[in-house]
Amino acid sequence: MTSPAASPGHLPSPTQQSELGLSADARPWIGPKGQVMQRLELHLTYHCPERCAFCSEEHRMASYRAFPVTWGRVATVLRLHASRGVRSVHFTGGEPTIHPRFVEALQLARRLGMRTSVGTIGTMLSRPDFAERALPWLDEALFSVHGPSAAVHDALAGRVGSFETVTAAMRLARRQPGFGLFANTVVTARNIEQLPDTVALLGELGARLIVVSNLTAEGGGFDRFTELAPRLADLARILPLLPARAPDAVLRFFGVPMCLLGPHWSCSNDLHWDPRVTVEWQSVPGKVAFAGIYSWAPDRKRTHVPACEGCARREVCMGVNDLYALSFQTDELRPFSGGAG
């Protein structure tokens, strides 16, 4: 395999574009506020060895498992988006590392000048031979860890051995010089009390970025929302404790009302979010299509409630999960006053 045609995150030169079959006159996608679309999320597979209780993809995996994402589709999507100025790709799924041409997808993305990223529970990257082939083509990986121990993680993942797999993969990735070792932990009512220990563990494993994600009401997270949704009072009690548990990592809070973060409100992911196009199977009248959904703000399934009306950060905070607002009281919100710093 030849070396990448362009540096990750940089547009290939006109000559390289021609060699790679990219259209030189394709225009970027521009958002409603003039944002330029630069991030692609590509769903590589609708299979996964785990059965996470809150999996946001559970319904889509059931619907589209029979539709393989062929190499031809992967290559076409990568080329199209590279030609329109997209500079990074995040491979997701299902479990993207089990796609039979995962490493080739990384290599093509790099040759097209994209930064490469994967969201994974470590399935294949826990195998030293596979990690050795894949990691040189990956800029970063976001590992899914549900708790500080096998007992907590495996119970939520639905498979004994899952914790061992993902932590082994993180240890292998940590050996790669300059690698973007990141972690995501989804907060539920079942693991919130262990969350400080989870964050501490992720820091010890070398995670440079730790994303603490509130439960999303999609897939299994929708079906089991009443049981799994962490209450706002518990989020307000525990989330402000987390940055001190991993002092060398950057923390981001995804899908959480900003006013529950105490002095760490500026760690809200609402303030650090990039527009993205998500390419995945979708049902359209009469067929399914592998097509893009364009997101220009992190407001998916979020809503403002009456308490937000006078909040000084209403314009930058996307509020509460919409199903939470329908299901539970939101009295714990503490709207920011006009002079809040």
Ligand code: SF4
């Ligand atoms: S009151 Fe509403 S808008 Fe203000 S920070 Fe809280 S959730 Fe966000």
